[in-house]
Amino acid sequence: MQEQSVARSSERQKRKAYSYNPLAQPFLKWAGGKRQLIPIIKKYIPRKYTQYYEPFVGAGAVLFSLQPAKKSIVINDTNSELINCYKTIRDNPEDLLNLCKQHESNNSKEYYYRLRGRDRQPGFEKLSSVERAARIIYLNKTCFNGLFRVNSQGQFNVPYGDYANPVVADPAVIKAVSTFLNQRSVTIDRGDFEDSVSKAKKGAFVYFDPPYHPISDTSSFTGYSINGFGEIEQKRLKSVCDELSDRGCHVLVSNSNAPFIRELYGDSRYEIVEVRASRSINSVGSKRGKIGELLIYNKYECKAF
CATH class of the missing domain: 3.40.50.150 (Vaccinia Virus protein VP39)
Known part of the structure; x- marks a missing residue:
């Protein structure tokens, strides 16, 4: 009985370790x-x-x-690229933030289209999970009107948005999301x-x-996935x-x-x-x-x- 009581107390403390954080947001x-x-x-x-x-x-x-x-x-x-973003934020937020910062500092129309074109080139599947996640987050934050759209081949096809000084990844948000996903032990499926x-x-x-x-x-807008609905x-x-x-x-x-x-x-x-x-x-x-x-x-x- 004492062991069960200790186990229940430990579980309650674990759940209390995470409190609501308004910085955990999209x-x-x-x-x-x-x-x-x-x-x-x-x-x-x-x-x-x-x-x-x-x-x-x-x-x-x-x-x-x-x-x-x-x-x-x-x-x-x-959406495999979206789910990869969640898993990368959960497992490797610091490396993701570093790479997003690099993309942000290099942002230009030419850089955007070069990075967007990676999924049309051989070897794209060999990119690391961090590289893929940082690419998608950068494209999403700098593309036209913030759309997430792919063509029938699953290739990102939204044009450049030409925004002044876009913030690609807010460190406070990414870290808060990572903490939430880890401390709540969220199952992430595709x-x-x-x-x-x-x-x-x-x-x-x-x-x-x-x-x-x-x-x-x-x-109809089903272009965020190659599967229609x-x-x-x-x-x-x-x-x-x-x-x-x-x-x-x-x-x-x-x-x-x-x-x-x-x-x-x-x-x-x-x-x-x-x-x-x-x-x-x-x-x-x-x-x-x-x-x-x-x-x-x-x-x-x-x-x-």
Whole structure:
């Protein structure tokens, strides 16, 4: 009994070793990022949950806003370069910062296109994880409008942004993110969203932020990954949400305010809430600003704010 008591005390102390750090925040610009919606999203988070899953983590705005104090945190994305950034920040933040600083000091249009072109040259796969992560972070912070987009061959193809004195990597942010990922023992996966939640148990909270269903024929943005996310994938996501609901998991989904999505989640187990989100990342200036989006959750008691 005494040994069990000591073990429980040690576990509590370990969890207390990390306190919420506002500097742990997104380290990339990201189309569809959720920073503007955080106060609203928090209203639909359960009071209690045992595990945290985010299968489409992106830049991690919700993850870093919550910084869940849970034994099990799992983040996932299909984007291999993005997941490499998370793992590199967790495992090797100092070397990453040093290389990002070099890129920042050499920043120019010519330097940008030379670095962007590395994934079109032989030997790209031999770059170290630090070299790959620093390259992606630099390209993201200096490309046009902060887009993350690849072509059908998986090659980064956003033009140069021509910003004055861009900050590529904030040391305080990178170190805070690294501390969070390590002290919370965050599992970082790359794979299919369905696989990533296969071990979610009753009481888990799963936040899905998939590529949005287009509200028009020209509005789709799935270029951050070479894998498209069309109607078939949206329907598969709904089926996964149903399965998680049957397991007793809490589910929250962000998506576009499209008739297809409203119809898809129109059954009685879900509530649909329309929200207005500010969007500053879009290749077309007229499409930036406040747009309608949906928050969809299975019916559980929500956190009061």
